[in-house]
């Protein structure tokens with residue numbers, strides 16, 4: 475490819491080089507893939523000045539993933555879900571001013587803070603924290619949150635039970651992209667992709683690409699869904715049940731359409747997705763995937779997915795590990 479070499483100070487032929495570099499994080503060696511350009515004219519190697527890849531950020535994400543720690547977006551999303559400011563959340567936790575802000579911006583949390591955060595991010599525990607900390611929140615906000623958290627607790631308890639019976643319970647591991655199955659996100663991602671109509675085969679692939687691409691870039695999936703290797707490419711392992719639930723709830727409808735010489739099921743959403751469930755990075759990836767495959771029909775996206783290492787290295791009926799996401803073509 476052509477580009478400007480900072481050494482020659484003119485346009486020359488550049489070669490893109492991928493190289494794994496070792497970064498030490500708390501005594502652990504983590505390999506991070508770096509991209510360089512090499513000038514074919516003078517041999518100078520340099521980083522892409524436009525790239526926002528931060529090697530240390532990548533290494534921290536990998537370290538957190540290995541140790542089951544929370545990623546910055548998860549912390550920020552949880553806090554925002556309950557309308558708490560960084561300052562309020564810090565004071566509820568009894569922390570100094572800048573600590574939480576640093577973690578939400580990518581600093582690596584120490585173990586004690588990780589434990590406290592994880593505990594506080596369970597709505598039941600947050601409720602307790604708010605109940606015992608009387609001097610942090612204004613009375614009105616405090617009352618509102620206590621009500622909200624009590625309602626959320628009751629709702630999740632009963633809904634979780636119903637859904638657990640129906641869908642089973644997944645652990646956060648390499649098969650779920652290190653996230654527990656989040657049905658609300660999965661269902662809203664389906665609503666997002668089926669706006670205006672999408673064929674089932676294509677929808678399954680869009681979900682796969684969204685979760686795997688987010689894992690590739692941020693070391694955690696969006697929905698926590700597991701994907702199975704089936705003849706038409708990767709698909710959520712219980713997709714028939716997920717879709718049936720949405721149809722039953724009146725949130726999507728199905729049309730049988732004849733396309734060329736085969737009959738396809740088209741899903742059409744009847745409801746706007748709830749975007750507030752998703753973090754900025756998740757929204758970005760959902761939009762990227764939808765845009766990238768905009769012109770792809772079901773056949774073309776199926777062929778595209780058959781060429782993925784994630785598909786080629788697994789057999790019919792296998793659950794596909796998110797470890798394959800690093801080779802994703804997207």
Ligand SMILES: [Zn+2]
Nearest residue numbers: 479482513516
């Ligand atoms: Zn040069």
